[in-house]
Amino acid sequence: MRRVLLLIVVLLSAWTLTFGQGAKKTMKECVDIALENNLRIKRSVYNVETFRANLMQAKGAFLPSINANGSYGENYGRSLNPVTNSFITRDASSINVQLNSSITVFNGLRIQNTFRQNKRDVESADQDLLKAKNDVILNVVTLYTNVIFNQELFENAKYQLNSSQQLLDRITKQVNAGSLAMTNQLNQEAQVATNELNAINQENALNLSILQLKQAMQLPASEPLEVVVPDLPLEDLVLEQNAEAVYQIALNNMPEIKSAMLKMESAEMALKANRGSYMPRLTFNAAATSNYSSLVNKDRSIDNGVFTSAPFAYFGPAPDLNNPPGNNVYLISQGKTTIPEKYTTGDQLSDNLFKNLSVQLTIPILNGFATRAAVQRSIINREIANITIKETQNTLRQSIETAYNDANAASRSYGSSLKAVNAQQEAYRMNQQRFEVGALNIIEYQISGNDLFRAKSDLTRAKYNFIFKKKILDFYQGKPIDY
Incomplete structure (x- = not known):
């Protein structure tokens, strides 16, 4: 029975340890969570819905307006008989109903241009939403890569600490046996302390990168999060496209460029709509009215x-x-x-029905320069939209050129770091053999180990920097980012 209870306790402890750390998440899962929780994206979604409501209103402007009015009143004392048009002193009730309809036949194409403007506003808002999602994706991918990078550096630091600790144990035994001087043990203890501090710093960097990833995903810091380290084979170090070629492709793919172009077209349509206010306006109207009075509700x-x-x-x-x-x-x-x-309500409303058709022509002559000011503002907005296009293009070009230079530098750095690691590994192996036979002192052996650790760290940094920058260049070319 005691063995069964012990087994249950062990299983519960293992279950708590396993699930307390949280399930590991891939980069795609982290991106999906960030896209679902990001408030900027939610704000952009509502912004799109606002522009869609404006577009629906612009479509409705093509339809006629129809309004129905009705009133009921009680009159006391002197009243007007609607049949004889004579005054009578008598309490009476009355009903008046009216139906009006109006449709704009021509107003300088303002309705058409306003519709085109709102249509482009919706398309621009869709591109802004896509841009917001792209920003979140790039941010999460960057932070996710930092977590993997810091995690690998932390593993290297732990390995170096473990190696130095094992060496300290060995030196301590040799000092106790009298084969080595006490200074060797003290130097190695200092090296272990240095490696321990380095491991602590790397662990702090890893925890900070995980915290930043949680914040990008809109998750609380207390929620466990582990990432899956994907298999990242180093691709060809040669970049397929130069910066200019990538930029030309990005001009047709990036949503911020499309959004800026659509906003420019929207400003042009707004200018045409405001210029339409200079033109005459032709409106067709129709109306039907009727009334009822209790004064004639008799034989x-x-x-x-x-x-x-x-x-x-x-x-x-x-x-x-x-x-x-x-x-x-x-x-x-x-x-x-x-x-x-009696002359009932229905009969009176039917007999008193009055219908009217009219055409109204309005010619603008002077309205306090309101139309002129609106046109001037539209011209200014169009020029600002044109400047925004150039700013967006310049920002995109600078981002691509920076990413290309970083990727190119990372490619060269990786090649150099790989040679350095190979050389340091061989040097460390030979120094280890010399140290074991007493041909190398502890200081030189520690320097060789530190050089190997720095070479591996530089290789890891160059590897992830090149992979990430190359993915960024692929992203600008419309290729998905996936690990």
């Missing part, structure tokens, strides 16, 4: 189609009452039929 008379005639006047000499003349004037009138039903 009413309507024409029944029966016509009657009655003498109304005569012309000629004075009439003889005993012998009326035959030149009388008769008044013909149509008969009326009384409807006992």
Whole structure:
């Protein structure tokens, strides 16, 4: 039973140790987490949605506007009878309804140019979003590479510390046996302390690089994070494209260049739209109105189609009452039929319906120089957009030239560092043999070990610097960054 409990405790301890450190993450997983959590990207997403709303509004400007109005009122005291147009002292209720529609036929192509402007604004915002994602990707890749680099340097420092500690143990035994002087042990103890300090510094650099990677991923510092060290075979040290060729390719691939060009086109469309304000505006309008009043909501008379005639006047000499003349004037009138039903709301609204169609032409003559000022601002914005294009192109060129020079220097440094490591390894091997037979003192042996450690560190730095800079150049050419 005690063995079973002991086994359970060991398994739980191993489970806690394994999962407490957190699962290792690849570079792609780190990039995905950063893209999901980055606030700048979220802000850019909402910026795109804002421009899409503006585009939807610009599309709606092509459609007619339709508005319906209605009102209900209670009148007390003296009121106007809408049928007889006479005043009457009586409480009454009234209903008024109205439907209006208007469509712009021509306004100097402002609607069309505003639509084109908003369309380019949406496309530019999409490119800005892609640029924000690219910045996050490059930042995470840089920090991820730094973690791998510092991790390898830390492993080298631990190896050097372990080697110096083993040598100290060996020297200590020889000093105790009387075959070596005490100064050899003291010198080696100093070397162990130096290597221990170097290991601590490398560990701090590794922890700092991991912390920076967590911050780029928007993760708390307390969350465990380990990275997968990928197999990074060193590629051909020859760069396939020069800086100018990479720049020409990047001009067609980089979203910041596309965004700047689209903003320039948007400014041009805004200028055309504002110039359209100088032109006349033609609008077609339609309206329908009706009303109801309770004053006429009672019995009413309507024409029944029966016509009657009655003498109304005569012309000629004075009439003889005993012998009326035959030149009388008769008044013909149509008969009326009384409807006992009340004049309901629906009937009144139907009978009182009024329709109207109109065309409105507005010619701008003077509006306080508002149109002129808007055009001037549009011209200035277009010139600023043009300057932004040149600034973006210059920034891109400088970044590519810097990355190319760094990659070229790293390529040469790697070749030199590789030769140095090979030479230092052979020298260290020979010095180790001489030290073991007593032909080399401890100081010279330590210097040989330190030289080998520095050569390996320089080789590691040159290796990762070249790989990363070459990946950056591939990124500018539209190739994905993947390890």
